[in-house]
Amino acid sequence: MFILVNLKAYPCDPVEVATAARDVADDSGVRIAVAPQAAHLSQVADTGVETWAQHVSPNDYGSHTGSTLAEAVAEAGATGTLLNHSENRMKLADIDASLDAAGRADLETCVCANNPEQIAGVTALGPDSVAVEPPELIGGPDPVSDADPDIVRNAVEAAAAVDDDVDVYCGAGISTGDDVAAAGDLGATGILLASGVAKADDPRAALEDLVAPLR
Numbered sequence: 001m002f003i004l005v006n007l008k009a010y011p012c013d014p015v016e017v018a019t020a021a022r023d024v025a026d027d028s029g030v031r032i033a034v035a036p037q038a039a040h041l042s043q044v045a046d047t048g049v050e051t052w053a054q055h056v057s058p059n060d061y062g063s064h065t066g067s068t069l070a071e072a073v074a075e076a077g078a079t080g081t082l083l084n085h086s087e088n089r090m091k092l093a094d095i096d097a098s099l100d101a102a103g104r105a106d107l108e109t110c111v112c113a114n115n116p117e118q119i120a121g122v123t124a125l126g127p128d129s130v131a132v133e134p135p136e137l138i139g140g141p142d143p144v145s146d147a148d149p150d151i152v153r154n155a156v157e158a159a160a161a162v163d164d165d166v167d168v169y170c171g172a173g174i175s176t177g178d179d180v181a182a183a184g185d186l187g188a189t190g191i192l193l194a195s196g197v198a199k200a201d202d203p204r205a206a207l208e209d210l211v212a213p214l215r
């Protein structure tokens, strides 16, 4: 299982979380990546942890004020990017163009979607992975793996029907190792989480709990 920690715009210390994630990944052998704010990418990448951007713009170099170029996040040390997060939804054509931009910069890609129907649609665009995250469960106490297991099962099935080379992750409310194990049992090959680590009093302990069943 791949554990992708999205720090969103939470007021946590990105380097503290990144250092803990690096150590827990090294110790456990579990693949863990951290997706900080764009301005923190270099600091996070300097810890040695696998580093992802939260978004890249659909455009190339040029007159695009305020954009986050795929090339720039790669130069800052990112090796992957989220796209179309529930809190940063994109038009279909822009997801497609951002996937092209990520490809030019050699970034791994994970496109988020609300439900299995959208998962099928974004899988057709050819990302490396997709992540199903029901918006109503994001940031809440109930893990998607318990609260809506069918959405995960159906997302796995929907993606496989389009392209079975695309990995399917799930997220929303995941915060414990039991949640990670349950997501794996439903067919997900990774999880996307945020508050369970970024808002934890002890992010290192939270990460250790997440990987415990995977050791």
Ligand SMILES: O=C(CO)COP(=O)(O)O
Pocket: 006, 085, 133, 137, 138, 139, 140, 171, 172, 173, 174, 192, 193, 194, 195, 196
């Ligand atoms: O949106 C998410 C990850 O990108 C999920 O957030 P939570 O883990 O806080 O529910």
